[in-house]
Amino acid sequence: MRTFSLFIGGHPVDGIGRRDVINPATGGSMGTMPVASAADLDRAVEAAAAAFRGWSTRSDTERAQALRACARAIEAHSEELAQLLTLEQGKPLNGLGSRFEIGGAVAWTDATAQLSLPPELVEDGPQGRVEIHRKPIGVVGAITPWNWPVMIACWHIMPAIRAGNTVVIKPSPLTPLSTIRLVEILGGVLPPGVVNVITGEDALGALMSAHGGIGKITFTGSTQTGRRVMASAAETLKRLTLELGGNDAGIVLPDCDPKKIAEGLFWGGFINSGQTCAALKRLYVHDSIYDPVCAELAAFAAGIPVGNGLEEGSILGPVQNARQRDIVASCVEDAVAKGGRLLLGGRPGNGPGYFYPTTLVADVERGCSLVDREQFGPALPIIRYSSTEEAIAFANDSQMGLGGSVWSSDINRAKEVASQFETGSVWINRHGAIQPNAPFGGVKQSGIGVEFGQEGLKEFTTIQTMFC
CATH class of the missing domain: 3.40.605.10 (Aldehyde Dehydrogenase; Chain A, domain 1)
Known part of the structure; x- marks a missing residue:
C-alpha cells in the first residue's frame, strides 16, 4: 500500500x-x-x-x-x-x-x-x-x-x-x-x-x-x-x-412515451448512485401516464447491476460513506412511513461496505424528507401531479435552485415550461448534462x-x- x-x-x-x-x-x-x-x-x-x-x-x-x-x-x-x-x-x-x-x-x-x-x-x-x-x-x-x-x-x-x-x-x-x-x-x-x-x-x-x-x-x-x-x-x-447543493426537479409532461424516457430518467437520477449535486432528485409525473412511467422506470432500474466498483460488471457502486448511506435510508423510511409505495429497493443488505439498493418510491408528496431535502443517494421519489401549473409550483417550492428538467415530445412546450424553473440550469429530455463551454451554477441557496x-x-x- x-x-x-x-x-x-x-x-x-x-x-x-x-x-x-x-x-x-x-x-x-x-x-x-x-x-x-x-x-x-x-x-x-x-x-x-x-x-x-x-x-x-x-x-x-x-x-x-x-x-x-x-x-x-x-x-x-x-x-x-x-x-x-x-x-x-x-x-x-x-x-x-x-x-x-x-x-x-x-x-x-x-x-x-x-x-x-x-x-x-x-x-x-x-x-x-x-x-x-x-x-x-x-x-x-x-x-x-x-x-x-x-x-x-x-x-x-x-x-x-x-x-x-x-x-x-x-x-x-x-x-x-x-x-x-x-x-x-x-x-x-x-x-x-x-x-x-x-x-x-x-x-x-x-x-x-x-x-x-x-x-x-x-x-x-x-x-x-x-x-x-x-x-x-x-x-x-x-x-x-x-x-x-441541489434538489433538482424533473417534470414529465403527459405527451411523453414512458418507455422512451425511462433510461434518461434513470441516469438523470442515479448517475454516481445519485451522489451528484445536479442529479434528478424529485420526479413529477402527470396523472395520465403516472403508472406507466413508474413501471418502465422500475423495469429499467432493476436491470442495472450494483456491486464492488473493481468488478468489471458493476455499473453502480456503494454510497461513499456510512453517514450518507444512513441519510438515504432515513429519507426512504420516512417516505414509506408517510404512505410512500416502494417500487424497487429500500431494503439494504447486511453485507460489508456502504451499499444501498437502487430505490424508487411512488405516491409521495411534500412533507416527507425524501421530497423536501437533498437525499444525495440512490433513492428517487416519484410524485403525481394533475396540472402543469401545479407541477411548476411544486418544482419551485424549494430553497435550492441548481437544475431542473422537462420531459416532452413537444420541444416548444417543454421550453415554455422550462423557462419557468427557478434554477441556474434546465434541461429538456435529459438531466444533468453539463459541458465545459456552457456556464453552470445555482440560484437561491x-x-x-x-x-x-x-x-x-x-x-x-x-x-x-x-x-x-
Missing part, C-alpha cells in the same frame, strides 16, 4: 500525522491520508504566492500550452487514477464511473486550454480609448467534495491557472488520495508551487477560507458548509465561487457565481479598466 504525502512547492511533505481512508465497498482501510497543520497551510500559500510572481507573467499562449500538457499527463495516468478513485470513492470503473470521470477531467482540461480573455474595447473615439483588462487574482483556495473528486478538482484548478493564478487545493478527507496523485502528476509539467495540495479534516478548510494570503475560494459542497465558507471569508473580503466557459474563467480574474 503506497504512502501519500502533501505536495507543496513541487515537493512531498509529510504533514503532522496520518488518517485511514476507507474503501466504501468493503468498509476497510485502502490507504492513509497525510494530515496537514496550520503551518503546512501557511507553507502551501507561501509556495503558491511565490510561484504566482512568475506564472502570472506567462503569456496567454504559454499557459494554454501548459494546460494541454496537463491534459496529456492526466491521460497518460488515466487507469492509475481510475483505480485509485474507485478504491476511495466507490464508483465502478465502468459505465459512468471512474474511467468516465478521468476522461471528463482530461476533456475539461483540454477545453479550458482553448479559452482566453483578451482585452475588451469599450470605447475608441475622439474622447479617448477605454479597454477592460482581466487580471489574475493571486492564490486561489480550492475546497472539493467526495462525489467527483478528480473531475471537480480539475474544474477548480484548470480555469484558475489558465487565468494566471496559483492554487492550494484541499480535497475531502473521505477521498483525498486521487487528488494528491493528480497534483503530483500536474507537478511533473507545471512550475513548482503553481498547484499545491494539503489534506486534513474539515477544520483545515475553515483555516483556508479565513487565510489572509488566499485571494479567492472556490468551493463545491453542501449549502450548510457553503454558508460557513462565506462567513469566514468575509473578514478578508475574498472573492467566492460557491457551487452548493444553490450557490454564487458560475463555472465553465468564458463566464467561469472570468470568475478567476479581477477587472482593470484602462483609460488611454
Whole structure:
C-alpha cells in the first residue's frame, strides 16, 4: 500500500500525522491520508504566492500550452487514477464511473486550454480609448467534495491557472488520495508551487477560507458548509465561487412515451448512485401516464447491476460513506412511513461496505424528507401531479435552485415550461448534462457565481479598466 504525502512547492511533505481512508465497498482501510497543520497551510500559500510572481507573467499562449500538457499527463495516468478513485470513492470503473470521470477531467482540461480573455474595447473615439483588462487574482483556495473528486478538482484548478493564478487545493478527507496523485502528476509539467495540495479534516478548510494570503475560494459542497465558507471569508473580503447543493426537479409532461424516457430518467437520477449535486432528485409525473412511467422506470432500474466498483460488471457502486448511506435510508423510511409505495429497493443488505439498493418510491408528496431535502443517494421519489401549473409550483417550492428538467415530445412546450424553473440550469429530455463551454451554477441557496466557459474563467480574474 503506497504512502501519500502533501505536495507543496513541487515537493512531498509529510504533514503532522496520518488518517485511514476507507474503501466504501468493503468498509476497510485502502490507504492513509497525510494530515496537514496550520503551518503546512501557511507553507502551501507561501509556495503558491511565490510561484504566482512568475506564472502570472506567462503569456496567454504559454499557459494554454501548459494546460494541454496537463491534459496529456492526466491521460497518460488515466487507469492509475481510475483505480485509485474507485478504491476511495466507490464508483465502478465502468459505465459512468471512474474511467468516465478521468476522461471528463482530461476533456475539461483540454477545453479550458482553448479559452482566453483578451482585452475588451469599450470605447475608441475622439474622447479617448477605454479597454477592460482581466487580471489574475493571486492564490486561489480550492475546497472539493467526495462525489467527483478528480473531475471537480480539475474544474477548480484548470480555469484558475489558465487565468494566471496559483492554487492550494484541499480535497475531502473521505477521498483525498486521487487528488494528491493528480497534483503530483500536474507537478511533473507545471512550475513548482503553481498547484499545491494539503489534506486534513474539515477544520483545515475553515483555516483556508479565513487565510489572509488566499485571494479567492472556490468551493463545491453542501449549502450548510457553503454558508460557513462565506462567513469566514468575509473578514478578508475574498472573492467566492460557491457551487452548493441541489434538489433538482424533473417534470414529465403527459405527451411523453414512458418507455422512451425511462433510461434518461434513470441516469438523470442515479448517475454516481445519485451522489451528484445536479442529479434528478424529485420526479413529477402527470396523472395520465403516472403508472406507466413508474413501471418502465422500475423495469429499467432493476436491470442495472450494483456491486464492488473493481468488478468489471458493476455499473453502480456503494454510497461513499456510512453517514450518507444512513441519510438515504432515513429519507426512504420516512417516505414509506408517510404512505410512500416502494417500487424497487429500500431494503439494504447486511453485507460489508456502504451499499444501498437502487430505490424508487411512488405516491409521495411534500412533507416527507425524501421530497423536501437533498437525499444525495440512490433513492428517487416519484410524485403525481394533475396540472402543469401545479407541477411548476411544486418544482419551485424549494430553497435550492441548481437544475431542473422537462420531459416532452413537444420541444416548444417543454421550453415554455422550462423557462419557468427557478434554477441556474434546465434541461429538456435529459438531466444533468453539463459541458465545459456552457456556464453552470445555482440560484437561491444553490450557490454564487458560475463555472465553465468564458463566464467561469472570468470568475478567476479581477477587472482593470484602462483609460488611454
